[in-house]
Amino acid sequence: MLLQEFTNKLKTEICQNINNAFSDVEDISPDAIQFSAPPNSDMGDYAIACFPFAKALKKAPVAIATDIAANFTPSSLVSKMQAVGPYINVFINKTLFSEVVCRTVMKEEKDYGRGEKKNKTVMIEYSSPNTNKPLHLGHLRNNILGMAIANILDFYGYEVIKVNLVNDRGIHICKSMLAYEKWGNGETPESCGEKGDHFVGKYYVLFDNKLEEEKQQCAKDQKIDLEKLATEIGDLKKQVRNCKDAAQKKELRKKLKDTEKSVEDFNNDFLSNSKLYGDALAMLKKWENNDAEVRALWKKMNAWVMDGFHETYGKLGCEFDKFYFESDTFSLGKKHVEEGAQKGVFAKHDDNSIWVSGESLKKQDSKTFKKFSPKDKLLLRADGTSVYITQDIGTTILKHKDKELDQCLFVVGEEQELHFKTLFSILGILDFSWWEKCRHISYGMVNLPEGKLKSRKGTRVDADELVKEMEQRVVDIITANEKIDIEEDQIANVAEDIALAALKLFLLNISREKALLFDPHKAISSDSGDSAGKSGAIAFTGDTGPYIQYGYARICGIFRNANATATTEVDYAILHSKEEQAVLQKVADFPQAVANAAENDSPHFITTYLLDLTKLLFKFYGVHQVISDDEETKQARLLLCKVVAQVIHNGMKLLGMNVPERM
RNA sequence: AGGGGAGUAGCUCAAUCGGAUAGAGCAACGGUUUUCUAAACCGUAGGUUGUGGGUUCGAGUCCCGCCUUCCCUGCCA
Missing domain, CATH: 1.10.730.10 (Isoleucyl-tRNA Synthetase; Domain 1)
Incomplete structure (x- = not known):
């Protein structure tokens, strides 16, 4: 006898005992038996709470327990049933149980614990790195969590496909490319003996530092004290929190909002005039237009980063059945967004940008958007370039083209919850019947005592x-x-x-x-x-x-x-x-x-x-x-x-x- | 402001569907090695489960208010 059979038999037997004790009412099914553990092992091997039976048996839980114990007949499996208050404690045949457990594990070996084949396919996306910097502790949580979930689902009986969506395109990639072009002096990971992802990440940080320098200079020229403004905002936030007087609070809020607005305005103004940022944008444009030189640099640097990632994945034991690259999938997303606009499910604005309305998101998934109305969401910029969600639309469609899926999982941090709610709803609007099979497996942030992990600042754990x-x-x-x-x-x-x-x-x-x-x-x-x-x-x-x-x-x-x-x-x-x-x-x-x-x-x-x-x-x-x-x-x-x-x-x-x- | 998490021992975290006396580890204190590896084991101490109500036989768990905190509400990803 194996463990499964033993447990079933045990439940059936206990059930019979209960039903014998209460012959005048409807029988209880073995599935209704819920085992728990008694407070200590002297009290029995299993405990069954009698509260759930009270209704069906029309009796108080304590009385039910006593009646069951009184009518109990010992068997080869169960040696004793003892009533303690509203609980029935079950003593099982220890020798038989020991034998069943040991023989089961020894027979099944590596498969002990494995679930039955579900004949269902699950795709799980995890890791999903950006190819502009090395992995930090936050990514480690993702990778290790994703791999473990994939293993567990596989062991439980699903067919599992592990995929990695590499975010290899966009302004953030161009930043490290530009910095390398400007200040790299033709160095390579080999020439300075560095791991490829760290090598590229160095230039990403360099770009950010240079941009910050430019920003500080710009602020100085305009006689704006950014530091002072930042402390002011902090103080105002504190004051708002501590303020008891309603009228005063309102005024403080307004002041806070104005100050924040002035900083934001400065930032926007700075970025649109920044030489460095402008160069990065120009590079992005060149990339989108397939400029040979930019594409060659992009290929070279991405290969360096991916080499580094593969090394880290190997070390961590992370495996993938398939890699998707954003650079391959964003155009498919673009195509579907444009088709959606043609069909009229998305709105095309006068400037040619394409939007999904908050209303239609809500209508599509009224359960998710029950308590609030989402804002309209941009899907394609006026100049035809795509945004983050565009590529996810393309990638998810591609995933379902590649394989018929029963579940499509995304292991991504909790900060992207709204993103995925929106994504799934959009796919529903586009009439993909599988939109409801998509699920965001969200997980909490990794924090340091001093706060968030930030790649660009010093607060990162490599x-x-x-x-x-x-x-x-x-x-x-x-x-x-x-x-x-x-x-x-x-x-x-x-x-x-x-x-x-x-x-x-x-x-x-x-x-x-x-x-x-x-x-x-x-x-x-x-x-x-x-x-x-x-x-x-x-x-x-x-x-x-x-x-x-x-x-x-x-x-x-x-x-x-x-x-x-x-x-x-x-x-x-x-x-x-x-x-x-x-x-x-x-x-x-x-x-x-x-x-x-x-x-x-x-x-x-x-x-x-x-x-x-x-x-x-x-x-x-x-x-x-x-x-x-x-x-x-x-x-x-x-x-x-x-x-x-x-x-x-x-x-x-x-x-x-x-x-x-x-x- | 709106939406979503979180709040449990000094610290980091557990707690099956709402079930018996809320558990571990770390830190503190005391003990265990001529016996299968001391990365271990045993013991002591440590709690009004943020707060105020409610639901019921029973609430850390469910519902409502409040407080604290994190995340989101980007033509960033």
């Missing part, structure tokens, strides 16, 4: 550097600890596995939609043993990836030392202790954790599951000796360890983490 630093810390820990027995040439590999697991679990272990706080100062000095280090944002002890890996490595160590293998032909009655049963219960829960993660697009169900499992493993480990003089005991416990190792392996794989055998 992805490559972060990983490198963490690896070095692990190497230091390994070298400092004499007890760790790893071949010299393996240290780098193991350090990489551990550093990445620490990073990934840190990013995946909080709810997807929640913002994430990262304190780099605490993270970096974490191996020196000082107290500041121990509170590090990405630690290697406690609830971490390495903790789970350590549990796995310890099990490997046991098998290695005992030169043993596991067999399912053991005396399952040995595994009766509280600790052993807790572990096996947890092992049995793995398929449910996978289902929860898949159905909510939330890997954190897996991370919390694995941490719980590992804690129970160590708890067991602390109380019971695996390699014991008694051969029967040894065999049974070895099997238990083997089963746990298998589940850790399966779960960690879903999260994109390796499990080293020594650490």
Whole structure:
């Protein structure tokens, strides 16, 4: 008997017991049985709350529980049912349960926890980088989350297509191109030994610095003190917040708005007169007109960046079945927008720009836009050049042309929620029946103690550097600890596995939609043993990836030392202790954790599951000796360890983490 | 101003469909190594779940108000 069958049988049996106790009313179906865990394991293996039955059975929950317990007849599965208040606590046959769990895991191995084939295809877009700068911590959250969700959906039984939409076109790309052209002196990543994405990113920052210089000069010439205005705005915001008097508040608001307007006006004025920005725009125009020289530079620099990205993806274990490039898809979007204007579902203004009205967005998706009316949205500029949403229209249409999809997912940060609501509604307006199968998988921002991550300012945490630093810390820990027995040439590999697991679990272990706080100062000095280090944002002890890996490595160590293998032909009655049963219960829960993660697009169900499992493993480990003089005991416990190792392996794989055998 | 999140222990976070005494980790304090790796284990302490109402057998969870905070409301991406 396998686990699934056991659970079904258990529910049926319990159901029969309930129905026997209440023969005069309509039967309860096994699906209505909801297992939960009693507050502690002495009270039983499963708990069933009787509140939901109260209506059908026309009795108080407490009375229902007592009646069920009174009418209970023991079976091979269930040994006891005990009423405690409105709860029924179920004691199961531990020997049988242990055997069922162990045999199931040992039989299914890598497939333990796998969901049934759904015969449905899901496309998941994630990463979606801009090719003008290297990846930072915010991108890491996206990449690691996206990859984990893709793995989980695949394991749950979907056919999953992982795609990356590369934002390789637009004014931001031209900025780094222009800076390189002006100040690059023909350098290449090779010539200065830099990773391609970092190399290009340098010029993106350079452009921004030069533009800022120009702006400061311009402000000085016009005798405008931008700094003063900024502090003024800050002060006004504070005053507005603290102001109690309504009339005064209104006045302050007006003043604030005026000040903000003056800054905005200055900025707009500056940009439209800026030589540097004008050059970038001119370059964009040239790009759109297929200027050979600009296109050649664009190709060269994009290739550098993509080389760098591929290296980082390889390191992180991010994989893609297909790359879409905005430069290939924006014209398809343009075409559909123009057709929409022709059909009359979009509005063409006198200046030839094309718009979708807020009204029609609302009409198309009245559920999403129930509580507010969106503003009209520009789809194509007057000069015919496309905006951000234009290419997404094209890309999404192309995705559905390439493959018939049952779900089309976008792993993108929460700041783009309105963008995707608008996009999906537009696709509906364009009469694509699949528009409702599109879903934005939104996730929270990554923040530093000082605020937002900003690529152009100094406040960024570079992805490559972060990983490198963490690896070095692990190497230091390994070298400092004499007890760790790893071949010299393996240290780098193991350090990489551990550093990445620490990073990934840190990013995946909080709810997807929640913002994430990262304190780099605490993270970096974490191996020196000082107290500041121990509170590090990405630690290697406690609830971490390495903790789970350590549990796995310890099990490997046991098998290695005992030169043993596991067999399912053991005396399952040995595994009766509280600790052993807790572990096996947890092992049995793995398929449910996978289902929860898949159905909510939330890997954190897996991370919390694995941490719980590992804690129970160590708890067991602390109380019971695996390699014991008694051969029967040894065999049974070895099997238990083997089963746990298998589940850790399966779960960690879903999260994109390796499990080293020594650490 | 409007729309959407969030607010739980000193810090970072959990908490199945609304269910039994709100849990972990870190930080603090105390203990564990001649026994399978101390990246571990055990113990102590730490809470009016932002706030005020409501719904009911029962609310961190659902509804309404308020406070705080983040995001969005670009011819940026």
